[in-house]
Amino acid sequence: MKQILYKLFEHQCLGRTEAREILQNIAQGKYSEAQVASLITVYLMRNITVEELCGFRDALLEMRVPVQLDDFAPIDIVGTGGDGKNTFNISTASCFTVAGAGFPVVKHGNYGATSVSGASNVMEQHGVKFTNNNDLLRRSMEQCNIAYLHAPLFNPAMKAVAPVRKALGVRTFFNMLGPLVNPALPKYQLLGVYNLPLLRLYSYTYQESSTKFAVVHSLDGYDEISLTTEFKVATSNNEKIYTPESIGLSRCTESDLDGGNTPEDAARIFDNILNNKATKAQINAVVANSAFAINVMHPAKSIPECIALAKESLESGSAKATFKKFIELNS
Template sequence: MDIAIKKAVSGQHLNQDEAEAAIGDIMTGNASDPKIASFLTAMHMKGETTEEITAFARKIRSFATTLEKTPQKPLIDTCGTGGDGANTFNISTASAIVTAGTRINVVKHGNRSVSSRCGSADVLEELGIPLSLTKTQSENILNKIGMVFLYAPEFHSAMKHAMTARKEVGFKTFFNIIGPLTNPAKADRQLLGVFSPKLTTKIAEVLQNLEIERALVVHGNGLDEITVTGTTLISELKNNKIETYKITPKEIGLKKHPHETIKGGNTKTNAKILKKILKGQKNGKRDIVLANAGAAIYLSDKANSIQEGVEIAKNTIDSGAAMKKLNELREASQNA
């Protein structure tokens, strides 16, 4: 850890062995909170490279409890970094449920709120879905209904060693980026939202290094989501190549909406919003869910474009299949 701190403070990048050793010290509890905070601060000031983030993610994955008995791929995760400060509702969670309603296997990885008022775990718990599921229970649920929520602390117990320092530094660190890169089910498809447009290409490169088959890394007009409030920047990983482009709501068959129409609230409010969307309420909140579910459906090879995926997502909500999937997830998780 000392070597890594000294190099980062002086502006030097870490090689793979140095990056993995530093994270290993954190994950095993061998680094003090002040040293972890120093390391996080130094890395933040220097700026993390693709190679460093890749090494961090690989090492953290090695400490995780992973699912082994999973359905046939593709397995998709819709998980963002958070930290955009936009106070939206739980868009990626709603999108995951709609996507699973199309019979695509979804392994939604998430946590309680860090930067927002309500994280994916908070809203799902409010909807009656228990969080503390074992590896075997999670495998059984996924194989039974084609969707499961993986509560990060249950699968990444070693991450607890970094929590105090993360809270003390008070700014976004590489741990905000690492979470979505460490899905315990080893999802091979990812719709991954990032809090800065500067990160889309870099994180797509990390996913390429981690041998993810397909991914869309997105930043939409200040959101770590595909947005309906303006333009979305996308770095797409496909066939081991990365292409970066922009899309507008109109290009994927949706209307543009003001930011106020997609805002959320506390946990109870967001749970009500999610249920209204799944029951067919039509507004800006529905449209931003359609945009992201459409992208996930496209990633899963069930649509030839995001726009085609949006149409499938509309039918999934309007037919009741999305609400049915939420009910299945609740029942299977409660009876696991």
């Protein structure tokens, strides 16, 4: 590790294979906590490269608990977190909206780190029991179009760095890996990021894989389509800036999207959305993210068509019924 650190301190970058081997060694406990902390600190001082990120991702995916859900050709809808906006669970609500519209979803999530409530918090508030049993996950996919993968059950290698990450108490490159290491390797992904450099980094990283993707960023710093301002969407084909008005939805304010002060607050908002009883701003944010997710899976469908499908899922009660069935199967 000493040679690796000297190399990094001299502003050199790791190759993909080298990065992969380093993360494997970290997971196997071959380096001290001080050495791991030093490595992490390097990436607080400079941006991670695509090669390094891909190498770290390769290592985690090789060490994951595998999930065989390929035949469903699902999508994951996820944000990086770290935008400091404390929004309600927009991506999680979008997952059930998309599933309710008839499209397969494999949601990879965890407890909230930078907001009051992460996807796993919402799941637990409703009595969901997390599992990595492939048969149970397949049953959930077959009967309600969605399975939930609680990240710690599938990425045991991350346990090795948990004490160091907790001691440092700052966002590290491990936070960036979360959206890239869904153990089901979903065919499609909608990823929200909190700044433009990350949008480009993830776009380049996805292009190194077979994933069909869209990376979204609201220009005022949200890691999702917030409808508070213009937002950029990057795919393998192009980058485009949209306004809320250009997709037929109203602008909203930051306070409209607040997730509250407790996981219970966030769960209440989540329930209101799936019951189609939330505010217009809350519903629209979920509809917008759901629509762009559907568009990733079916690019021949126009955004207005995708918005109509998302609205129908909520207004018809299909999203609510999907969540109810999901709870029955996973509690």
